[in-house]
Amino acid sequence: MSRIAVRAVRLGPRSVVALVLVGAVGVAAFGWPFLAPPDSQVSAHAEDAPWLFAGLLVLLVAVVAATISESGLGPKAVAMLGVLAATGAALRPIGAGTAGIEPMFFLLVLSGRVLGPGFGFVLGSVTMFASALLTGGVGPWMPFQMLAMGWFTMGAGLLPGAARLRGRSELAMLACYGFLAAFAYGTIMNLAGWPFMGTMASNISFDPHAAVPANLARFLAYCLATSMGWDLGRAVCTVVLTLTLGPAVLRALRRATRRAAFETPVTFDAPGA
Secondary structure (H helix, E strand, O other), X not given: OEOOOOOOOOOOHHHHHHHHHHHHHHHHHHHHHHHOOOOOHHHHOOOOHHHHHHHHHHHHHHHHHHXXXXXXXXXXXXXXXXXXXXXXXXXXXXXXXXXXXOOHHHHHHHHHHHHHHHHHHHHHHHHHHHHHHHHOOOOOOHHHHHHXXXXXXXXXXXXXXXXXXXXXXXXXXXXXXXXXXXXXXXXXXXXXHHHHHOXXXXXXXXXXXXXXXXXXXXXXXXXXXXXXXXXXXXXHXXXXXXXXXXXXXXXXXXXXXXXXXXXOOOEOOOOOO
């Protein structure tokens, strides 16, 4: 018996276009301190820009989720999305404030791997939204978190070997991805909050009148001073949970996906094939 990889959400042409567009706007929203010239109007409103981008990202993430949903998010997939998002939101407060111990990340990596990039983007965004409501973490940073987590989970669904790679090799790949992506998530979220600092810390804060190399040095110093330890804790926690609980969670997710039969039925090879 051979099984074809199952995807809860199929990425149609419109979904791909929507993801590309929101990705481009997201890059601008996160990276505008390095993209906008010092004499531009965006730099002149450095403390207002994150609020403007936050409002725009809310709309864009909603559009992408609606587009992907229209392309194949059926009732069974919605049910699984709700269960996984609720589980991830419940896991997030565990260890919060303790060296970056965030078990939610490993669950999203494994879910994105099994259920694909389309489901992964929606799951990451919805989970972060639900966890923000649960923990009271609603603010201008939330849309940035939703987009970054959508990228984080979608990336796991884009890893190679979804149909054939299994066992220790797959776990090692997922652990490496989780480790690197945990640092990447922390770094891009630093970009979202860094311009808010203003002149509170002159040596590491964003200077709208400085050149790109100077601001890049300030940003690296900001990351080292504020989030390196937290990001390392998140990365190590993700690796440990992936290697220890990963096999059981992957089996459970794949079994549930097969039984739900979102899109692709189980096929059997002909005798003697």
